[in-house]
Amino acid sequence: MGGLNFNEVNWEEMMDAMLATLQMLAISGVFTIILGLPLGIVLYLWGRSQEPVIRFIYSVLSFLVNILRSVPFIILMVALIPFSKSIVGTSIGVLGTIPALVIGAAPFFARLVETALREVDRGVIEAAQGMGASTSQIVLRVLLPEARPGLLAGVTITLVTLVSYTAMSGMVGGGGLGDLAIRYGYYRYEMEVMLIAVALMIILVQLLQMIGDRLVRHFTRK
Numbered sequence: 001m002g003g004l005n006f007n008e009v010n011w012e013e014m015m016d017a018m019l020a021t022l023q024m025l026a027i028s029g030v031f032t033i034i035l036g037l038p039l040g041i042v043l044y045l046w047g048r049s050q051e052p053v054i055r056f057i058y059s060v061l062s063f064l065v066n067i068l069r070s071v072p073f074i075i076l077m078v079a080l081i082p083f084s085k086s087i088v089g090t091s092i093g094v095l096g097t098i099p100a101l102v103i104g105a106a107p108f109f110a111r112l113v114e115t116a117l118r119e120v121d122r123g124v125i126e127a128a129q130g131m132g133a134s135t136s137q138i139v140l141r142v143l144l145p146e147a148r149p150g151l152l153a154g155v156t157i158t159l160v161t162l163v164s165y166t167a168m169s170g171m172v173g174g175g176g177l178g179d180l181a182i183r184y185g186y187y188r189y190e191m192e193v194m195l196i197a198v199a200l201m202i203i204l205v206q207l208l209q210m211i212g213d214r215l216v217r218h219f220t221r222k
Contacts, residue, residue, distance in 0.1 A: 004191060004192050004195075005192060006192050006196070008192070009192050009193055009196060010193075013180070014180065014193070014196060014197070014200075017175070017176055017177045017179065017180040017197065018176075018177060018200055020093075020094050020175045020176040020177075020179075021163075021166050021176035021177045021178070021200075021201070021204070022204075023094050024094050024097055024098065024101060024162075024166045024169070024174070024175075024176055025159065025162055025163060025166060025204075027094075027098055028097075028098050028101035028102050028105065028162055028165075028166075029158070029159050029162055031098070031102045031106075032101070032102050032105040032106045032109050032158060032162070033109065033155065033158075035102065035106040035110075036105070036106040036107070036108075036109030036110040036112075036113060036158070037109070037110075037113055037151075039065075039106065039107070039110035039113075040109065040110040040111065040112070040113025040114045040116075040117065041113065041114075041117065041139060041143075042061070043058065043061065043062065043065070043110060043111075043113075043114040044113070044114045044117040044118065044143075045135065045139075046058035046061070047062070047114070064107075065107040065110060065111065066107075068103065068104070068107040069107050069108055069111065071104075073100075073104045073165050073168050074168050074171055074172075076100060076103065076104050077097075077100040077104070077168070077169060077172055077174075078172060080099060080100045080103060081172075083099060084096050084097075084098075084099045084100060087099050091172075091173075092172070092173035092174065092175070093173070093174070093175050094174075094175050094176070096173075096174070097166070097169045097174040097175065097176075100169070101162060101165050101166065101169070104165055105158055105161060105162050105165065108158060108161060109154060109155070109158040112150075112151075112153075112154030112157060112158065113151060113154060115150070115154075116147040116150030116151050116153070116154055117143050117147050117150075119147065119150055120142070120143055120146040120147050121146065124142055124146060125138060125142060125143070128141070128142045148219045149216045149219050149220045152212060152215045152216050152219060153212065153216050155212065156208060156209060156211075156212025156213070156215075156216070157212075159208050159212070160205050160208055160209060163201060163204055163205050163208070166178055167181070167201060170182045170183075177197040177198075177200055177201050178197070178201075180193060180197050181193065181194045181197035181198060184197075185197070
């Protein structure tokens with residue numbers, strides 16, 4: 001560590017990179033939840049259906065979700081460059097990274113939602129059905145409230161995953177701390193910048209995990 005010189009670090013550039021990472025995380029996180037939550041609910045409902053047509057549609061949808069989940073994010077991001085350009089007009093920077101982040105994370109979050117809903121006590125659902133509750137009422141008044149701790153845990157895991165995705169986006173000009181770490185740490189071998197960027201990402205992940213864990217504990221019924 002004696003060879004490191006942190007006095008030459010461009011702190012303004014570091015803070016700009018941190019802000020870009022937070023922007024990517026916030027925007028992609030919101031859209032991931034908006035898309036992933038209903039997708040997870042649909043997967044849960046259709047997965048329980050006994051109708052052959054619905055079961056077939058579920059199998060196709062589940063297969064597509066698994067494909068998107070299995071593709072490494074860096075490869076997915078490169079493959080989506082034309083799509084990102086057509087949607088937001090660019091494939092680089094914060095804006096150009098958002099489509100790939102959402103498409104990469106939404107299927108992952110949807111599976112976590114489906115898993116959380118499956119853990120809801122079957123007796124509670126049957127009681128609501130016995131009182132004549134509709135499917136939408138069961139989802140909104142029974143499933144989502146009962147699965148809240150699991151859903152919050154899923155959001156936390158997804159946000160932490162998105163932090164790592166934003167870092168990987170730096171390989172293709174996505175900006176943020178990952179881009180800074182790659183440009184200075186790999187291409188210029190300025191270890192000080194890379195170490196600080198990594199430390200900031202670790203702190204961000206720890207904060208997200210701590211907040212998520214506290215929310216899960218708060219909403220978990222004793």
